[in-house]
Amino acid sequence: MKKNILLFLLTVVFASCSDFLEEENKGLLLSETFFSNTQELQLGVNGIYHLLIDAHFNDQVTAATLGSNDITSRFVGFQEFDVFAPTGGNAQTSRYWAEIYSTIAAANELILNYEGANATEEEKRIAAGQAYFARAYSYFTLVRIWNEIPIYTENEVSYDIGLSGPAEVYDLIIEDLRLAEEMLPAQWTGVQENIAFTSGAAKSLLAYVYLTMAGYPLNDPSNYARAASKAKEVIDNEGEYGYRLLDNFAELWRHEARFNDEIVIGLFYNLDFRNNQRAPFGQMPTEYGGWDVYFAEINFFNNFPAGARKEATFATEFYLESGDTLHWTETLQRRP
Amino acid sequence: MKPIKTIVYILVLLLADHALAQTKAHANKKDLLPGKAQTAPTRTLKVVDLALRNMTLLQALEEVAAQFDVGLAINPNLVPGIKVNKDLTSVTLTEALDQLLVETRLEAYLSVAGNIIVRSKEKAPVIQERNVTGKVTDDKGEPLPGVNILIKGSARGTITDMEGNYRINIPGEAVTLVFSFVGYQSQEVNVAGRTSIDIVLREDMQNLEEVVIVGYGTQTRRDLAGSQASVSSKDFEGHPVYNFAQILQGRTAGVVVSNTSGSPGQTPKIRIRGANSISSNNDPLYVVDGFVSDFNNVNVNDIQSIDILKDASATAIYGSRGANGVVLITTKSGQSGETRVTVASNVGFTQLENEYDLLNSAEYAVWVNEHFDQDVFSEADIEGFRQGAGTDWQDAVMQTGLTQNHQVSVSGGREGLRYYVSGNIVDEEGILINTNQRRYTLRTNLSTTIGERVVLDLNINATQRNRRNAQLAFGSSKEDPVWNSIIWSPTEPIFNDDGTYNQDDTYGSLLKNPFMYATESMQDDRQQAVSLNINASYNIFENLSFDVIAGLNQTANETSLFESELIDVSTGAIRNYQDVFDWQLTTMLNYSKTLGEQHQVSILGGYELYENEVSGFSANARNLAVNSVAYHNLSLGESQLANSNYAKWSLMSYFGRVNYNFADKYYFTGTYRADGSSKFQDDNKFGFFPSLAVGWALSEENFVKDLGIFDNLKLRASWGVTGNQAIDPYATLSVLRFLGYSYTTSTRFPGYGPAIPPNPDLRWEETAQTNIGLNMSFLDDRVSLTFDYFQKNTTGLLAEQELPLYAGMGRRASVTQNLGEIENTGFDINLLVSPVRNDKINWDVNFNLSRVRNEVIDIGDQEQISGGSYAGGLLSTSPFVVRPGEPLGTFWGYRFLGIWGTEEAEEARRFGNQPGDAKYEDTSGDGAIGPEDYQVIGDANPDFSWGLNNTFTYKNFEFNLLLEGIHGRDVFNLTYATAASIVNDSRSITLREATNYWTPENQDSPWPNVRNETNVSHMNSSQWIQEGGFVKVRNISVTYNLGRNITKVGDLRLTVSGQNLFTFTNYEGFDPEASSTGNRDIDAGLDFGVYPTPRIFTVGASLQF
Known part of the structure; x- marks a missing residue:
């Protein structure tokens, strides 16, 4: 009898559930189990756009263009690019490096997981297409600034991914963009209209990428033809893709016309939200609440032929909150 | 052995008559003729000749008994030692006895059973034999049942009853009674002229038979092969101790308790033999009555004993939770007998000990x-x-705080049921205005016997703790x-x-x-905790028992914060509610047996499940329209935000222990535990934690016995592995974070992106510890010494490793990894001395000394890990660093070399300085002072620490003095630094001595000339590293036991005491012990506006009836 009681007790106790040591997650969203349906795919895509906004908030992406003679910056980090002498410790680009890789990580996560989602093939394609586009775009900006970069397409922690040369990076960019142009819709409706990535945008970016590959550092002139034919697909099919040059160049900077047919890749900031969701004032003068991240080089401005184009290109007067108007010569940097 | 002999002797006396009668009856049968009854009168009529020459009276009586073939029942003490020289012819038994006893006060008669009974003629001789009565209690007034009382020089004695009362008949010539009880110091008392003697027995600290609590069981102190220390309630009774940790402070070697903040209700930092882990929690595991619990919820007055497990032999049975040592807390239980009520109150005040000279x-x-x-x-x-x-x-900001502690307890028991019920209120005002703590505790401990084989214990504890402005404890904000x-x-x-x-x-x-x-400031923290645990013990066979321990804790933590526009311009309020539910189910089989004469074996096997579940929510509101509602109506805010969280983890364990002891000479203990945790994945789920210990009681060996020096001498050695799994649940999984985007609208659509990468290879952090120990005691156990040397190596260190930026988790992102190694080596010495021990005066001294050397051996592929950030902006970098070869708690900054003197003007100019400016070491030699010149500038770890506890009792007075010393540690005094310098947030000097700064006429000043525009005073410099060693008078108390002299209803005790009365230190701040780093170990010994520990004066009274 005693033995029976004991055996009974032991059985009760030891026969407890075998999944006792499985982690039961309720409060956290985990990438292992996320991307399970249409809605979650969309949440992942929204996150990618958010990260792109973060990455471009401080205009660091303009670092790559500072080497030209049109703009310069008050920031040492950007000035280094202006004089073609960026250093490894460059504060501006290291921030951009971190944030653009965050975009890549978010895109990787979606790309690695979208196929298992309980969604239609079209819904999966559209979600993945935006992720491929974002990843290609991110690597494209990276490779142009740094040339040799780590290619990271997984989601596991790895401390020793080496640098890849531009050829490999461009291979990935082209592969991603080709997928994106197949997967993305040509037009969006609803809130995504005029802002989310389209197949036309993918083709346009692909043209830009080919164009870049034709020159330094790959120097492969055969890409000129590829660039031209990709661009022509978009130009010739305005009806389908909806991209055209605006009639009036100045319209591009008019607030009312901010969603327009000339914008291929657009990121929308919202003043109502805090922190990095607000519009970047990077290029605005300090007096305006901006940071003078970049402004026109004075010779470029002076030598620019006068006319409508010049008026549209340079902001020469700033309308302050106080109601006053500030001429560029009155600003701290004295630059338009 | 004496008490046992005494009992045996008393039993013999009682049984003598009966036993002899039986023997005789049996023997006589042989002489009997069938059918003819031989009766007593035949013996009475028997006539013999006796030659009783040159023998004692006793011998003569024995001879008589032998000749008449009857038994003799006699107390030999009654028989005078007179010589007999008599020839008796043709006498009957009665005549023989009469003639022998004629000159004595004895008489003899023949009992019905046929034995000679010899007794005193005077039935109750008032002078010769008298009654002494009294009561035996322990030193806190609890009655002691079963105490042996022996008339010295005789075998006569008695024992106390359940209420500790005794009554003993003593012969006139007896002058001394000996009171003895296992676990207590024996006492001899002169009884001359006294009829009522109450005795207080004191616990014998060095008693080897004392039962100590070990992991999942009990053992006698003699059997321990591992290293563990005990603190009994006797050691702190009478001291107004509000917090459990204060009990441990200075009382045990190897345990360092630091009051990192004087904020009322702040949990001190407790470390047993150093810190093992970089990023994990280094707190010991607290087990209350067999159940893992938060010690903050235990009312100190309910504690019966505390056992601290230090080496791996003792802790490894707790496996993955044992690496930081284990503290076992046992609460009081009811005693059989009459109901006892104790009412105790302490009232005191707290005050700031030192002020800055401003x-x-x-x-x-x-x-x-x-x-x-x-x-x-x-x-x-x-x-x-x-x-x-x-x-x-x-x-203006400091005050004298009032503290109060009131307690009522009722305990007792009757057949099959014992109970202990207590209620306690603690109310502490801090020395900083508007800070306080109130705690309410109720405990019920019941124990019942079901049938003959089952014992069921039920313990219920409920607590509520309220703290006001706990956020001001560490000075974390500027x-x-x-x-x-x-x-x-x-x-x-x-x-x-x-x-x-x-x-x-x-x-x-x-x-x-x-x-x-x-x-x-208005932050109110409230913690409500209820714990309930049941321990059922079923004695299956004589040697086999089965135990089930089931328990649960339900804890609700709530933080309510309101910030008026005086605190934050935009005003705000937060409510945060966290609900923690954890339960444990342990089943154990215990088998113990003595094989042959000398092999004692006991075996334990157990299985345990533990689960911990946290769920919570918080809501906050900004821009509150009305201030008067504080945090009670968040809807009055302009905007609200709500959040919720959930986490759960579980542990499944198998454990076992084997104890073997041969002839009380050789001891062996082996333990093993396998822990499976939900926090790890796949093959890493289970961790295995073995331990072995051996002990050799040299004092049982003849060659040591022959020395006649040692009462006890024992060598011990142990090795074992314990773990630390104090990582967050879900740490192996990749977590997503909220990232919204509005597309072209004004609505923010929710989105998610990766926040933490997956980390599936995370595994157990393991600590291997080797311990070598020695116990010895001599001079009748008046001096006993315990020495332990240990080495602990923690490998697979759980530490944050910064992620490469291309991992895409943002800047300064890191994941927990198993990397590196930390070593702790050191020793503990415990010395107990009783210089004076008699019935009037008792003086016990407990001295302990310990040293721990902590060293980071390896941190993986990184050169160093930065510590935490403090003082928002005043320090541009962390003042702490983790580097191989250095201990945790290493300071990192510039080395201050003094002031540039007039003759150094030229060299100063190289650095852009002039005479009068602060001078720092340029380790890089680049002619400029920058972060590349940072170096190790101090160490917050003490070289050694000690405690000295004196308990002195004289008659009804008890005096206690507890000192603690911590030596050879550094403290980074940023409070002092900012009072002495001009920095962004503090634009003037307020420290008196710092105004005596360098001028060409005052070249010896250590203070840079703040009027020099070229002067840069760095905050993270060795200039502000101060000696943080100290000796503190932790407790002085005087207790007077009035007994029932004043109040007839019960025993009254009065106590006057002081805690943290004096600090002897070279430290130049408020308190060298307090630290803004709180419970952390990478960071330690930083004073940035930290709340200093107060000095406390208390008066207390307790009444027991």
């Missing part, structure tokens, strides 16, 4: 005028300050009132003329008025 308002005004080279303050102003205008900010009370200009008033708060300090601090900040 400029007074007039001196400060003069200094400001001089500093700015203009008359900021007019002569009239300064005269006004001399008359008392201005503010002593330290006085607005902190403790820090600002040092840097605010003494020339500033607290209030403006219109009665509103003065919000701006014109020349000193840029931060908020400390009086206002402390007064208007």
Whole structure:
């Protein structure tokens, strides 16, 4: 009898559930189990756009263009690019490096997981297409600034991914963009209209990428033809893709016309939200609440032929909150 | 052995008559003729000749009994030692006895059973034999049942009853009674002329038979092969101890308890033999009555004993939770017998021990005028300050706090049921205004016997703790009132003329008025905890028992915060509610047996499940329309935000232990535990934790016995592995974070992206510990010494490793990894001495000394890991660093070399400095002072620490003195630094001595000339590293046991005491012990406005009836 009681007790106790040591997650969203349906795919895509906004908030992406003679910056980090002498410790680009890789990580996560989602093939394609586009775009900006970069397409922690040369990076960019142009819709409706990535945008970016590959550092002139034919697909099919040059160049900077047919890749900031969701004032003068991240080089401005184009290109007067108007010569940097 | 002999002897006396009768009856049968009964009268009529020559009376009586073939029942003590020389012819038994006893006071008769009974003629001789009565209690007045009382020089004695009362008949010549009881010091008492003697027995600290609590069981102290220490309730009774940790402070070797903050209710930092882990929690595991619990919920007065497990042999049975040592807390249980009620109250006050020597308002005004080279303050102003205008900010924010502790307990028991019920209220006011703690505790411990084989214990504890402004404990914010009370200009008033708060300090601090900040801060923390546990023990066979321990804790933590516009311009309120539910189910089989004469074996096997579930929510509101509702109506805010969280983890364990002891000489203990945790994945789920220990009681060996020196001498050695799994649940999984995007609209659509990468390879952090120990005692156990040397190596260290940026988790992102190794080596010495021990005076001394050397051996592929950030902006980098070869708690910064002297002008110029500027070491040699010149500038770990506890009792007085010393540690005094320098947030000097700065005429000054524009005073420099060693008088108390002299209803005790009365230190801040780093180990010994530990004076009374 005693033995029976004991055996009974032991059985009760030891026969407890075998999944006792499985982690039961309720409060956290985990990438292992996320991307399970249409809605979650969309949440992942929204996150990618958010990260792109973060990455471009401080205009660091303009670092790559500072080497030209049109703009310069008050920031040492950007000035280094202006004089073609960026250093490894460059504060501006290291921030951009971190944030653009965050975009890549978010895109990787979606790309690695979208196929298992309980969604239609079209819904999966559209979600993945935006992720491929974002990843290609991110690597494209990276490779142009740094040339040799780590290619990271997984989601596991790895401390020793080496640098890849531009050829490999461009291979990935082209592969991603080709997928994106197949997967993305040509037009969006609803809130995504005029802002989310389209197949036309993918083709346009692909043209830009080919164009870049034709020159330094790959120097492969055969890409000129590829660039031209990709661009022509978009130009010739305005009806389908909806991209055209605006009639009036100045319209591009008019607030009312901010969603327009000339914008291929657009990121929308919202003043109502805090922190990095607000519009970047990077290029605005300090007096305006901006940071003078970049402004026109004075010779470029002076030598620019006068006319409508010049008026549209340079902001020469700033309308302050106080109601006053500030001429560029009155600003701290004295630059338009 | 004496007590046992005594009992045996008494039993023999009682049984003698009966036993002899039986023997005789049996023997006589042989002589009997069948059918013919032989009766007593036949013996009475028998006639013999006796030659009783040259023998004692006793021998003569024995001879008589032998000749008449009857038994003899006699107390030999009664028989006078007289010689007999008599020839008796033809005498009957009666005649023989009469003739023998004629000159004595004895008489003899033949009992019905046929034995000679010899007894005293005088039935109750008033002078010769008398009654002594009394009561035996322990030193806290609890009655002691079963105490042996022996008349010295005889075998006569008695034992106390359940109420500790005794009554003994003693012969006239007896002068001394010996009171003895297992676990207590024996006492001899002179009884001459006394009829009532109450005795207080004191516990024998060195008793080897004492039962100590070990992991999942009990053992006698003699059988321990591992290293563990005990603190009994006797050691702290009478001291007004509010917090459990205070009990351990200074009382046990190898345990360091630091009051990192004096904020009421703040849990101290407790470390057993050093810190093992970089990023994990280094707190010991607390087990209350067999159940893992939070010690903060235990009322100190309910504690019966505390056992601290130190080496791996003792802790490895707790496996993955044992690496930081284990503290076993046993609460009181009811005793059988009459109901006992104890009422105890302590009332006291707390005060700041040391103040900074700051400029007074007039001196400060003069200094400001001089500093700015203009008359900021007019002569009239300064005269006004001399008359008392201005503010002593330290006085303004500090107060004398009232503390109270009231307790009622009822305990008792009757057949099959014992109970202990207590209620306790603690109310502590802090020394910083508007800080306090209130705690309410109720405990019920029941124990019942079901049938003959089952014992069921049920313990229920309920607590509520309320703390006001706990966030001010460590000075974590720059607005902190403790820090600002040092840097605010003494020339500033607290209030403006219109009665509103003065919000701006014109020349000193840029931060908020400390009086206002402390007064208007409103954070209320409330913790409610209920724990319930059941222990059922079923004795299956004589040697086999089965135990089930089931328990649960339900804890609700709530934080409510309100910030008026005086604290935060935008006003805000937060409510945060966290609900923790954890349960444990343990089943154990225990088998113990003695094989042959000398092999004792006991085996334990167990299985345990543990689960911990946290769920919570928080809501906050900003821009509250109305202040008066504080945090009670969040809907009044302009915007609200809500959040919720959930986490759960579980542990499944198998464990076992084998104890073997051969002839009380050789001891062996082996334990093993397998722990499976939900926090790890796949193959890493289970961790395995073995331990082995051996002990050799040399004092049982003849060659040691022959020395005649040692009462006890035992060598011990142990090795084992324990773990630390104090990582967060879900740490192996990749977590997503919220990232919204609005596309082209004004709505933010929710989105998610990766926040933490997956980390599936995370595994157990393991600590291997080797311990070698020695116990010895001599001089009748009056001196006993325990020595232990240990080495602990923690590998697979759980540490944050920074992720490469291309991992895409953002800047400064890191994941927990298993990397590196930390080593702790050291020793503990415990010395117990009883220099005086008699019935009037008892003096016990407990001295302990320990040393722990902590060293980071390896941290993977990184050169160093930075510590935490403090003092928002005042320090540009962390003042702490983890580097191989250095201990945790290493300071990192510039080395201050003094002041550039006039003759060094040229060299100073190289650094852009001039004479009078602060000089720092340029380790990189690049001619500039920058972060590349950082170096190790100090170590917050003590070289050694000691405690000295003296308990002195004289008659009804008890005196206690507890000292603690911590030596050879550094403290980074940033509070002092900012009072002595001009920095962003503190634009003037308030520290008196720092105004005596360098001038060409005052070249010896250690203070840089703050008027030099070229001077840069770095905050993270060795200039502010101060000696943090100290000796503190932790407790002085005097207790007087009045007994029932004044109140007839019960025993009264009065106590006057003081805690943290004096600190002997070279430290220049408030308190060298307090640290803004709180419970952390990478960071330690930083003083940035930390709340100092108060001095406490208390009077207490307890009444027991």
